Amino acid sequence: MNLTLDLTFLKEISDGDQDFINDVLHTFLDEMPKDMAQMNQAIMDKDIVMIGRMAHKTKSTLQTLGLFELKELALKIEQLAKQTPSDTNIIPLSQKFMGHIDRVYPNVKESLK
Template structure:
């Protein structure tokens, strides 16, 4: 079994361990993250810097809230979207995508 990729401690703390709130946050993440990830992937494929920045910026707080390392990759993608030519966005997106796919599987299994 793979290591759990997410950490709900921030959500637990902000909700005073309210199981309904935690479930709502998880369900929202499961519902919205794949859509945003698809838009981000399309923007990267099309080298659409404005939308890469927009979607990386949009998902970054959720990644941090769920304790995912991918928030660091989102920062790189966000920076590239602002015009930073030196970043390897494909490598960063690949890591982010893989981590999110595993996290979504785990969250669906656990909730």
Template sequence: MSTHYNTEQLKEVAGGDEEFMAVVAQAFLEEIPPDLEALEEAISNDNRELAYQFAHKMKPNIEMFGIAVLKDITTIEAWTKTSKNSAHISDELDNVVTTLKLVFEELKSDFNL
């Protein structure tokens, strides 16, 4: 298994059902990449409302897979309620994007998707 996510919470929810876990991983791979792209686009267009919606929508999935970017997502959500420019969250966004792209590849490999 990977170092960028863990399945402890998923195993608990799935009751150890490997097939169910694979279905959840597949759903993650179908939903999160376009959401991540939309989040990046919303931030680059300074569309704070949309950025908040995508960041908030991604949180439960990120939490389910124990991905260590929850703090960054929360920081992005908080930024949407400020008047600061997007440079204030560029490090957080870069970390989210980089980490999630690694997780996408690891999930595909680990669950044979």
């Protein structure tokens, strides 16, 4: 799993405006832990619908930061949750997803200038 940020999109739209990019990265560091906490709670509750919802919510963030493989994983969790809401296989997949997210934080901090 490639967990390296690809900030091409953000650089393109902002003409390399580092203040804007930093603001986006800070938002990731502020918001993603909250989402992951919700996902964790949903895993504990075995609330598949909520797991799917949280996976859905993270997709656009991951896409924006160029974390494409992680986004595909989020999509897979979302789709599984929709297709088979009782599938408990989603839980280990979601835990794996959360583990990857944990490993993204240092990369994000590194990208802050």
